[in-house]
Amino acid sequence: MExxxxxxxxxxxxxxxxxxxxFLIGKTLVHDLPEGRLSGRIVETEAYVVGDAAAxxxxxxxxxxxxxxxxxGHAYVYFAYGLHNMLNVxxxxxxxxxxxxLRALEPLEGIPLMxxxxxxxxxxxxxxxxGRLAQAMGVSLRHDxxxxxxxxxxxxxxxxxxxxxxxxxxxxxxxxxxxxLLRFYERRSPYTSGSRSLRV
DNA sequence: AGTGCGATTGACT
DNA sequence: GTCAATCGCACTA
Numbered sequence: 001m002e003x004x005x006x007x008x009x010x011x012x013x014x015x016x017x018x019x020x021x022x023f024l025i026g027k028t029l030v031h032d033l034p035e036g037r038l039s040g041r042i043v044e045t046e047a048y049v050v051g052d053a054a055a056x057x058x059x060x061x062x063x064x065x066x067x068x069x070x071x072x073g074h075a076y077v078y079f080a081y082g083l084h085n086m087l088n089v090x091x092x093x094x095x096x097x098x099x100x101x102l103r104a105l106e107p108l109e110g111i112p113l114m115x116x117x118x119x120x121x122x123x124x125x126x127x128x129x130x131g132r133l134a135q136a137m138g139v140s141l142r143h144d145x146x147x148x149x150x151x152x153x154x155x156x157x158x159x160x161x162x163x164x165x166x167x168x169x170x171x172x173x174x175x176x177x178x179x180x181l182l183r184f185y186e187r188r189s190p191y192t193s194g195s196r197s198l199r200v
Numbered sequence: 201a202g203t204g205c206g207a208t209t210g211a212c213t
Numbered sequence: 214g215t216c217a218a219t220c221g222c223a224c225t226a
Contacts (some may be wrong), residue, residue, distance in 0.1 A: 046207070054207070062220055080206050082219025088207085101207060131208050141221085173207055 002037050005030060005157035010149040012158075013072045017091040017098040020072070021047035022184045024089065024100060024156075026163025028108070032153045035113060038137050040127055041160065043189040044101050046171045047182040048088070050098050050127065054177040057097025063107045066145075068097040073149035073156065077125030077134070077141050084131030087139050089148060089156070103172070103183075105137070106191040108160065129193040164188060169198045 005028050007162050014020050026041050031038040034092045048055035056078065067076035068090050076088040076099050088099035105127035107114055114126045114136040124160065127133040134140070148156045165187040170178060185192045185199070192199055 048207075056207075062223065078207075079221060081208055082206095082221080084208050086207060103207085129208070171207075191215090 003039070003160060005039065005160060008149060008156040008158060009075075010071070010073045013149075015072065015090075015093070016049065017049045017100065017163065018047045018182060020089065020091045021045040021100045021182065022166060022168075023164050024102070025158045025184050025186055027104065027159060028153040028157035029087075029105060029137065030155050030157050033110075033113075033138060036110050038110035038113060038183065039108045039157070040103055040133075040137070041105050041108060041191075042104075043184075044102075044104035044183070044192045044194075046103060046184075047091075048099050048101065050092065050096060051100075052177055052182075054171065054174040054180075054181070055098065057099070060189045061097060065097060067089050069095055069148075073147060075139075075146045075148055075154065077139060077144040079141055080131075085134035085140050086130040087134050087137070087143075101130060102133055104128050104185070104189075104192045105133050106189060107136070124190050128191055129174040167200065169194070172198070 056065045070090045070096045074090040078086045092098045127136045167187045168181045169183045171183045
C-alpha cells in the first residue's frame with residue numbers, strides 16, 4: 001500500500017542553491033519501480049554553489065556535468081571510485097551550473113527491497129551516505145539528466161511529517177573550500193552520515 | 201590514445 | 214586508524 005505523497009512542482013523549489021539544500025531536508029525522494037515503490041525522507045544534503053572550487057561545475061560545463069546546468073529539479077548522477085553513484089539535484093536557472101548532493105535518507109517505503117539491494121539489514125545503514133543512498137534507491141548513471149519534477153519514475157515529494165530542527169556544518173569528503181557551512185541535516189536523525197561532531 | 205583520480209565504502213589492523 | 218576496489222571521464226599530447 002503506497003502512501004499518498006504530493007509531488008513537488010518546480011515552482012516549489014527555492015531558486016538559490018543553498019536555500020534549496022536546506023529546503024530539501026524533510027522532503028521525500030521516490031523511485032517507482034515495477035517491483036514496488038522505494039521512498040525515503042531526505043535528512044542530509046550539501047550545496048555546491050556557483051563559484052565554488054569544490055563543485056563539479058566550477059571549471060565550466062563538460063559532458064559529465066552538463067545536468068548541473070539544467071533548470072532546477074533535474075538529476076545529476078556522478079559515478080565515483082568505480083563503485084558509487086551520487087545523486088544531485090540541479091539548483092539554478094538553465095545555463096548556470098550548481099546543485100545539491102543528496103547524502104542520506106530515512107527509508108520509508110520499499111525497505112525490504114532496499115535491504116536486498118544493499119545486502120544490509122540495518123535500516124539506519126541503508127541510505128546513510130551518498131553512495132549507499134543511490135544503491136538503496138536504485139539510482140545510477142541511467143538517471144542522469146532526468147527531470148525530478150516531471151511525471152516520471154524518480155521524483156521529489158513533499159514532506160510526509162513535520163521536519164525536525166535543521167543543523168548545518170562543513171561538507172564531507174572534499175579538499176577545497178572546506179570551511180564553508182553548506183551541509184544541512186536533520187538534527188538527532190539516526191539516518192545521517194558523518195562523525196558525531198557533524199551530527200550535533 | 202594514454203594517464204590520473206574522485207562530493208565513498210567496507211573490510212581489516 | 215588504514216587501504217584497496219574499479220569505472221567514466223577530464224586532461225594532456
